[in-house]
Amino acid sequence: xxxxxxxxxxxxxxxxxxxxxxxxxxxxxxxxxxxxxxxxxxxxxxxxxxxxxxxxxxxxxxxxxxxxxxxxxxxxxxxxxxxxxxxxxxxxxxxxxxxxxxxxxxxxxxxxxxxxxxxxxxxxxxxxxxxxxxxxxxxxxxxxxxxxxxxxxxxxxxxxxxxxxxxxxxxxxxxxxxxxxxxxxxxxxxxxxxxxxxxxxxxxxxxxxxxxxxxxxxxxxxxxxxxxxxxxxxxxxxxxxxxxxxxxxxxxxxxxxxxxxxxxxxxxxxxxxxxxxxxxxxxxxxxxxxxxxxxxxxxxxxxxxxxxxxxxxxxxxxxxxxxxxxxxxxxxxxxxxxxxxxxxxxxxxxxxxxxxxxxxxxxxxxxxxxxxxxx
Numbered sequence: 381x382x383x384x385x386x387x388x389x390x391x392x393x394x395x396x397x398x399x400x401x402x403x404x405x406x407x408x409x410x411x412x413x414x415x416x417x418x419x420x421x422x423x424x425x426x427x428x429x430x431x432x433x434x435x436x437x438x439x440x441x442x443x444x445x446x447x448x449x450x451x452x453x454x455x456x457x458x459x460x461x462x463x464x465x466x467x468x469x470x471x472x473x474x475x476x477x478x479x480x481x482x483x484x485x486x487x488x489x490x491x492x493x494x495x496x497x498x499x500x501x502x503x504x505x506x507x508x509x510x511x512x513x514x515x516x517x518x519x520x521x522x523x524x525x526x527x528x529x530x531x532x533x534x535x536x537x538x539x540x541x542x543x544x545x546x547x548x549x550x551x552x553x554x555x556x557x558x559x560x561x562x563x564x565x566x567x568x569x570x571x572x573x574x575x576x577x578x579x580x581x582x583x584x585x586x587x588x589x590x591x592x593x594x595x596x597x598x599x600x601x602x603x604x605x606x607x608x609x610x611x612x613x614x615x616x617x618x619x620x621x622x623x624x625x626x627x628x629x630x631x632x633x634x635x636x637x638x639x640x641x642x643x644x645x646x647x648x649x650x651x652x653x654x655x656x657x658x659x660x661x662x663x664x665x666x667x668x669x670x671x672x673x674x675x676x677x678x679x680x681x682x683x684x685x686x687x688x689x690x691x692x693x694x695x696x697x698x699x700x701x702x703x704x705x706x707x708x709x710x711x712x713x714x715x716x717x718x719x720x721x722x723x724x725x726x727x728x729x730x731x732x733x734x735x736x737x738x739x740x741x742x743x744x745x746x747x748x749x750x751x752x753x754x755x
Contacts, residue, residue, distance in 0.1 A: 402462040406469050406516050409661055410523045410541055413437070414530045415550035416619055418560035420643035422488050423676055424550055425526040429494055430672035432663040434522040435475055436482070436500065437489050441577055442467055443525070447533050448579040448590035460533075461540035468541075472523050476512050478504035489526075495668045522661060528578070532591060538634045545636030546660050551623060552643035554616040555738040556683075558718055562612050609722055613730050617737055624744055631755060638755045642745040647678050652753070682707035684714070 491500040586600035704710035722731040
């Protein structure tokens, strides 16, 4: 038997018929609630978790990390797919024994934020290990991942999971994303860069997002400019240019399902999306689901009547708690607040660009919603 360090392996003579892989996987469903920052994931993910047989939400950073390397061509597609299957199986295995449970009460992913807390508490005292695979087979628990930036890898994920996969892509009016992204960027990227738990692309000391690996050189200089408002507006324009030009014909779901969920449509009338989700997962609508919908104030009369969390207040969402008679009044007041964050002398026409993007988005979802929500 001969073992070698990787730097001594002769790749040209290596036996490429051999493959490192995940041989056998569980058959339980895997849900991804995915989107860019401030797109409504923290509203939707707890609703998904409240559904029958769905686990508490988990942030799968490991999948996001390896996705960055796939994007840059540093690993191959098959290795990527085997990794995400292995990670998902290991996650549900640990979750069924209470190892992945979050006991920090204030966190959105905490078991204390769910209506199934007693179930998760009991798990840590029950027998585990070799009993767990049969338990997963019998109970068929549904994984609930809350992720960012994985829409780029939808075909690879669909090929890996097949009919196990439900991928929900969330998006929201960019004018409503602006403030949260700005505060997030200040708090993490500028003040606490060690807390950036996503990989970045680096070029000559300039950094940008991993999905800029193949972008033009000037993107890196633009991203690192000092005008934060300009950076956020540029970023939002790039995100929605991607969405507006999304080629649905290139999606191959391999018997899985992808659902596109516009925040504004869902919170005002969620029934079509709830029906699609529960139907694909083959589960019933329970009182737990209705209770969580009520907690999240879904459906609501206008977009500003959402459930208030400390994290939302931290990101500037309706700090005053002001009540509005109509959605039009609420929207106008919010836009006026955002407008005050732009200085004409410094920012030029940035607010007008943001407002134009918002208008284009609202035109797009009215067409999009009718044709492409469920694929």
